Amino acid sequence: MSSTQTLSAALKTLANYRAHSTRASQDVLAKGSAILRDGRPEAKLGDDAWAFLEQVFLAAIDVGNIEIADECLHKLSDKFPGSTRVDVLAGIRIEASESPEIALKFYDDILKDDSANAAVWKRRISILRRTGKIEKAVEELKEYLDTFYNDLEAWVELADIYSSCYQYSSALSSLSHTLLLAPQNPFYTLQFAETAYTANDIPLAFKMFSVCIEIAERDLEPGEVVRSKGKGKALAEDIDLDENAGEGISTRAWFGLKLCTRILLSTSSSSPSQTPIPKRKTIELVDELATERVLAVYSSNDGKGKENVRAWLGRS
Template sequence: MMVSFDYKTVVTTLHELRKSGERKSALVVTLGENLIHQGYAGKLGDEVWAVYEQIFIAALDLGNDTLATKCLENLDKRFPESPRVKILKGMKLEAEDNLDAALSMYENILQDDDANVAAIKRRIAVYKAKGQDQQAIEALTKYLDAFYSDAESWLELSALYLSFHLYQQAGFCLEELILLQPQNHFYHLKYAEILYTSDNITVALKEFCRVVELCEDNVRALLGIKLCTSRLLNLPTSAITSSASSSTNSSFSLDMKTISDLNGLAIERLSIIYSKNQRGGNSANEIKIVISDWLGCDLS
């Protein structure tokens, strides 16, 4: 039985996806193919070019080369000298694993406009795809000097630094993100995990506590608090005092009682959270046993 094609619903759905930034590629391709094959594209007016671009990117995601080529040809015919269309051509070259040609395409765009953000980001993506992480770091650093408030790029730069075990530099990126979005618990969590990995336990504990303050019962943060407090409880009191006094936040004080209380609270909250998980299966039960042993409590 053939399902009727609702033109208005399709156009509205595609518009809402562009507006929200959601990348539901399978849905976009399905709707887009129907829109094009049934001859409705001509009814879109000027909106058709945004739709072609949207369908093109979704088609690349799914490896639908025929659909991607058709959309790109229509865009290129209408905007033959457009830098935006040239970037789409570069993306198609990337999808075909022709990375050198794609890089050359982006370099040419940047020669004419060195502030073309899309070209800068695609060039960075090519550097990463070619395994040229050092060039990607340099390009991201230069980009962030000009576009400081791009949170996504700070996170990307942090991940690149982490791949080289450069924890101080990765931590700096997260500090910048926290300055930009202080209420984003995910950035505090990433920062805390970097601090813990680099053995800065007291400041890591502070950041894990901040995550719980912003996002109650965040399991990763509670596990972080448990890890930090367990480490600190095994240190001499003098070592804890010295470590706390060197913290970047002078208002953050630590003593054995505070550490012990935090440890107990983390265990209590984790016990409650995992006890609520009543899903069956051997794997779930085995996980509960491991967590129960680690927390030193009964989760049944």
């Protein structure tokens, strides 16, 4: 392969990484360094050069190659003087080699002139959390969300901080905002369900795992129909499933639902949850359906993994 073909292939790979938000830092740095050595990328790539330089800069920071990072940052700073986006990159460069206090001071100076700079504000919060200043991080994150309510990533971050401190009620409250902002995204519903399960609110987890499955499998082409004889409600009703529906988020939700049904069927005590517990017959039907779906995921697998899953499910 000629050097021109090699360069073209590298650029195509890097563009694909950017399109899919793939970090792949080692590979990005290897290919990016070769392109930088080959000559001025800004002259060869046109407008794509700046996205390329930012991509290589972040990869260099990840890997710890400060020399390449500085080269990319210098080119970006020359092209976009005073850019808030470049300011964030400069802050990341400071974080890589200086103390947290110096980085915080850098971000504070920017926020004094531009208090609505969301990217800088979030970098500052990340430093507070990373250095163990949890209460301050939560305080600033809540203040940030008062201004940027629609920032889903920030709500997830707040929920994660609360969960790390075992404050699951607060975590669920934060995640409820993600459900309002993105009601059709199964990822947030799954995270809410798993947090409810961790908080031992099994009826709520049962409900939200069910909702997650409904969302995740709603738009799939019907290749297989799993029926529950039309009894009960929610997942105890007919559900159309694609042959690959047991993968990814859907698989995880089916596992979670199976865990919930086991607990609900094995205990006779009343639940402190505000979510009503389904009728036992409904739980039994859902339990059977969850077992079938989990088994379907491993039906084509051989070996000990499949045997362990079948044993866990109580199937020989």
